[in-house]
Amino acid sequence: MKAEIIAVGTELLLGQVVNTNATFLSEELADLGIEVYYHTVVGDNPTRLEQLLKQAQERSDLIVLCGGLGPTDDDLTKDTVAAHIQHSLVQDEQALAQLHSYFRFSKNKMTENNLRQTLMIEGGRAIQNPAGLAVGTLITEKDTTYLLLPGPPNELKPMFKQNARPLLEELFPQAEQLLSRVLRFYGIGESQLVTDLKELIDGQSNPTIAPYAKPNEVTLRLTANVTNHKKGEELLDQLEAKIMAQVGEYFYGYGDENSLVEVTVERLKQAGKTISAAESLTAGLFQSTLGDVPGVSEVFKGGFVTYSEKTKEQFLGIDPAILEEHGVVSEACAIAMAERTRELSEADIAVSFTGVAGPEELEGQPAGTVWIGLAEKGKPTIAELQHFTRDRRYIRRSAVMKGLDMIRRAVDRSK
Amino acid sequence: MKAEIIAVGTELLLGQVVNTNATFLSEELADLGIEVYYHTVVGDNPTRLEQLLKQAQERSDLIVLCGGLGPTDDDLTKDTVAAHIQHSLVQDEQALAQLHSYFRFSKNKMTENNLRQTLMIEGGRAIQNPAGLAVGTLITEKDTTYLLLPGPPNELKPMFKQNARPLLEELFPQAEQLLSRVLRFYGIGESQLVTDLKELIDGQSNPTIAPYAKPNEVTLRLTANVTNHKKGEELLDQLEAKIMAQVGEYFYGYGDENSLVEVTVERLKQAGKTISAAESLTAGLFQSTLGDVPGVSEVFKGGFVTYSEKTKEQFLGIDPAILEEHGVVSEACAIAMAERTRELSEADIAVSFTGVAGPEELEGQPAGTVWIGLAEKGKPTIAELQHFTRDRRYIRRSAVMKGLDMIRRAVDRSK
Numbered sequence: 096m097k098a099e100i101i102a103v104g105t106e107l108l109l110g111q112v113v114n115t116n117a118t119f120l121s122e123e124l125a126d127l128g129i130e131v132y133y134h135t136v137v138g139d140n141p142t143r144l145e146q147l148l149k150q151a152q153e154r155s156d157l158i159v160l161c162g163g164l165g166p167t168d169d170d171l172t173k174d175t176v177a178a179h180i181q182h183s184l185v186q187d188e189q190a191l192a193q194l195h196s197y198f199r200f201s202k203n204k205m206t207e208n209n210l211r212q213t214l215m216i217e218g219g220r221a222i223q224n225p226a227g228l229a230v231g232t233l234i235t236e237k238d239t240t241y242l243l244l245p246g247p248p249n250e251l252k253p254m255f256k257q258n259a260r261p262l263l264e265e266l267f268p269q270a271e272q273l274l275s276r277v278l279r280f281y282g283i284g285e286s287q288l289v290t291d292l293k294e295l296i297d298g299q300s301n302p303t304i305a306p307y308a309k310p311n312e313v314t315l316r317l318t319a320n321v322t323n324h325k326k327g328e329e330l331l332d333q334l335e336a337k338i339m340a341q342v343g344e345y346f347y348g349y350g351d352e353n354s355l356v357e358v359t360v361e362r363l364k365q366a367g368k369t370i371s372a373a374e375s376l377t378a379g380l381f382q383s384t385l386g387d388v389p390g391v392s393e394v395f396k397g398g399f400v401t402y403s404e405k406t407k408e409q410f411l412g413i414d415p416a417i418l419e420e421h422g423v424v425s426e427a428c429a430i431a432m433a434e435r436t437r438e439l440s441e442a443d444i445a446v447s448f449t450g451v452a453g454p455e456e457l458e459g460q461p462a463g464t465v466w467i468g469l470a471e472k473g474k475p476t477i478a479e480l481q482h483f484t485r486d487r488r489y490i491r492r493s494a495v496m497k498g499l500d501m502i503r504r505a506v507d508r509s510k
Numbered sequence: 511m512k513a514e515i516i517a518v519g520t521e522l523l524l525g526q527v528v529n530t531n532a533t534f535l536s537e538e539l540a541d542l543g544i545e546v547y548y549h550t551v552v553g554d555n556p557t558r559l560e561q562l563l564k565q566a567q568e569r570s571d572l573i574v575l576c577g578g579l580g581p582t583d584d585d586l587t588k589d590t591v592a593a594h595i596q597h598s599l600v601q602d603e604q605a606l607a608q609l610h611s612y613f614r615f616s617k618n619k620m621t622e623n624n625l626r627q628t629l630m631i632e633g634g635r636a637i638q639n640p641a642g643l644a645v646g647t648l649i650t651e652k653d654t655t656y657l658l659l660p661g662p663p664n665e666l667k668p669m670f671k672q673n674a675r676p677l678l679e680e681l682f683p684q685a686e687q688l689l690s691r692v693l694r695f696y697g698i699g700e701s702q703l704v705t706d707l708k709e710l711i712d713g714q715s716n717p718t719i720a721p722y723a724k725p726n727e728v729t730l731r732l733t734a735n736v737t738n739h740k741k742g743e744e745l746l747d748q749l750e751a752k753i754m755a756q757v758g759e760y761f762y763g764y765g766d767e768n769s770l771v772e773v774t775v776e777r778l779k780q781a782g783k784t785i786s787a788a789e790s791l792t793a794g795l796f797q798s799t800l801g802d803v804p805g806v807s808e809v810f811k812g813g814f815v816t817y818s819e820k821t822k823e824q825f826l827g828i829d830p831a832i833l834e835e836h837g838v839v840s841e842a843c844a845i846a847m848a849e850r851t852r853e854l855s856e857a858d859i860a861v862s863f864t865g866v867a868g869p870e871e872l873e874g875q876p877a878g879t880v881w882i883g884l885a886e887k888g889k890p891t892i893a894e895l896q897h898f899t900r901d902r903r904y905i906r907r908s909a910v911m912k913g914l915d916m917i918r919r920a921v922d923r924s925k
Contacts, residue, residue, distance in 0.1 A: 105720070106549075106720070106722060107536070108547065109546070110536030110537025110538070111537070111722070112533070113529075113533045114528070114532065114533070115694065117525075117529065117551070118522075118528045120525070122524070122525030122526070123525070124525075130523075131524070132523065132552075132553065134549070134551035135548060137548060143548075165700070165723070166700070167700070167701070167704050168711075199898060200878070200897045200899065201699075201899065202703060203702045206701050206702065206705045209701050226901070227905075247723070249904075266919065272787070305526070307526075371805060372815075376801075377798070377801070378797050378798050378800065378801025378810075379793075379794030379796070379798035379801065379815065380794065380801065382793050382815045382817075383792070383797075383798045383906075384792025385793060386791075386792070386795065386906065387906075389869065389901060389902060392818060397814070397815050397816045397817045397820075397821030397824075398794075398814075398815045398817075399812070399813075399815070400794065400797045400808060400813045400815065402797075402801070402811055402813075403812060403814045405812075407812075409812075409855070410812060410825075427907070431631040439824070440821065452801070454804065480904050488802060491798075
């Protein structure tokens with residue numbers, strides 16, 4: 096089963112946008128046992144797209160096109176593919192209903208252009224868009240299957256995962272099953288993890304082990320190739336046990352779509368504990384990260400952003416003498432912030448973040464110097480010092496991850 | 511001058527790595543006045559690469575290849591291109607000296623494979639690598655120029671900028687210059703913007719107008735093709751004036767690398783005003799967005815995250831009777847939050863965010879219903895009702911953008 100991915104969009108050729116769709120789709124297709132042989136990017140030009148389609152049809156069983164399904168005149172993917180396979184375009188009723196619904200509540204007025212987005216290729220299956228207005232199409236013509244998806248990744252990804260992928264699984268069933276399991280690690284770098292697991296990685300055959308470095312964490316994707324599900328699970332269990340024996344202390348959760356914040360919030364819910372926070376350098380990023388988790392209101396009621404010395408005193412009632420003596424980039428400040436926050440919010444656990452986001456120094460301390468405090472009812476308040484790297488954005492995000500890990504471990508200790 | 515970029519590497523087709531090199535090179539080439547017509551990714555396969563080279567030679571004046579210059583058996587770009595143009599490979603002395611120097615100080619031992627990295631194509635110019643061991647080549651054969659660069663972006667980028675680019679500037683001198691200007695708009699959707707500017711867009715020639723939809727905003731890239739810079743600026747000024755006459759009320763700033771938060775913070779700095787915030791559904795995202803702007807401490811000292819009814823009363827001292835009578839998803843709540851925040855923080859302006867992030871309803875109101883309050887010293891407090899769409903994440907981010915826009919306009923009104 097040979098596939099190729101064609102991304103349509105002049106903005107890609109001008110270097111204004113990175114082609115992350117091709118990467119996402121390739122990973123998904125690999126998971127489905129479909130091999131991708133080419134990625135191509137072509138501009139908003141029907142002649143060149145048509146030439147490419149002719150070539151693709153000869154060499155590929157599946158052609159995935161992304162981009163060019165929008166409302167403007169540059170958006171020509173549907174027209175070009177339809178002409179290529181000699182089908183017409185028809186209105187998709189469900190997409191049309193979604194369009195009308197969107198404009199009922201939006202301040203923007205619907206235009207003629209928007210209607211074009213709800214057209215699909217006749218004879219194909221409509222691929223609904225849970226995050227936007229352009230409907231996609233899956234259609235097979237003369238032994239070649241075409242899948243049309245829109246350009247914006249936040250639309251393409253859910254469309255593919257929820258609506259296109261099940262259809263592809265039917266069209267291209269795998270005799271052998273690929274069974275994957277993703278292990279997530281915090282607090283260890285990729286090269287150290289790979290070094291610790293050298294024997295297992297060098298000796299891998301089935302399952303395979305693939306490490307992926309992500310911002311502030313590392314994942315391992317274990318993939319077993321088997322003819323039955325149960326056997327695959329067993330193989331994965333065995334390999335996982337060997338991995339945990341080496342690096343289990345850094346493991347925090349399973350799954351590709353998981354994250355440290357989701358695991359931490361889940362732990363808090365299970366333990367019936369609430370949290371609060373006072374943030375200086377992170378400026379609300381920690382609490383905002385909690386806010387992305389549905390249902391977090393069960394464990395989080397509110398907190399503070401104390402971005403200056405004055406607001407630490409004003410909002411939290413911290414004794415100015417502490418800040419005068421120790422400064423804000425200090426253990427004492429982190430402890431005072433965490434304790435006062437816990438008292439004011441009455442939460443079971445409160446964390447604090449104070450330090451140097453950069454790029455300049457603060458109180459003679461370099462960018463990346465961060466104290467994170469954790470106050471817990473009935474326990475001594477702790478504070479950890481970290482030295483994060485790279486730039487301001489990365490330092491703030493690294494601090495948030497560390498705070499989450501400290502909370503997760505604190506909840507586990509209390510069990 | 512037509513160019514194309516070929517990235518060689520099976521890891522790209524497996525979706526393990528994102529093709530950022532193509533984006534970087536495209537932007538650089540656009541800056542040199544060289545138009546890129548295709549990006550292609552092909553695996554570590556000499557047959558497919560050779561087929562692609564044949565095709566590329568016919569349609570492109572410049573072919574930039576990245577990847578496949580490493581020491582392993584998969585690395586075949588140099589061999590394949592050399593065979594294609596019927597040249598041999600020779601040792602580059604400077605690269606060889608760099609190789610020996612590296613292994614003098616490295617724990618690793620040099621292997622035969624490493625020597626392959628210092629080969630270049632005979633008759634071409636060596637492109638030295640300031641960050642790695644693989645040397646690149648620039649060579650012209652039969653009216654087609656080939657530029658070979660290694661895959662790792664931290665090697666490709668300095669190699670291109672320092673060593674390849676000057677040679678390309680000589681080979682492809684620009685008679686004409688491309689001059690771009692990006693206009694940024696908030697509060698209008700892409701299809702409405704395009705409809706309002708239909709005449710200008712339909713009639714475009716030089717400069718061209720390209721719209722790009724981004725989350726919660728739209729940008730227009732105006733590009734003029736001229737022989738001198740001053741004339742280009744004049745053409746852009748004229749077009750910009752016509753655009754502003756139509757949609758100027760939604761314009762907020764210039765530049766590809768700009769954003770609404772940066773523009774808003776800059777306005778506040780210029781006006782010497784400080785801000786604070788109380789966030790319910792946005793949970794710290796507004797303040798965290800401010801925190802990404804270096805130097806924001808000049809205008810932002812801190813705020814609150816009041817994620818529950820109780821913390822609105824506890825932290826802000828809001829009269830429980832107000833929340834009992836109107837609920838939290840209300841104008842009254844937004845106004846009370848903004849006013850109390852302004853009083854407690856003593857900032858010039860305070861904003862509040864209260865509403866329904868979703869996915870469930872709250873107080874009988876659907877996801878996306880958001881009240882944003884704005885309190886300003888010496889002025890009546892205002893609150894705007896918005897109906898945002900899509901999912902929880904998008905609703906929160908949309909609310910933040912709206913809050914920033916309200917502040918920006920409030921500062922402009924005070925001038």
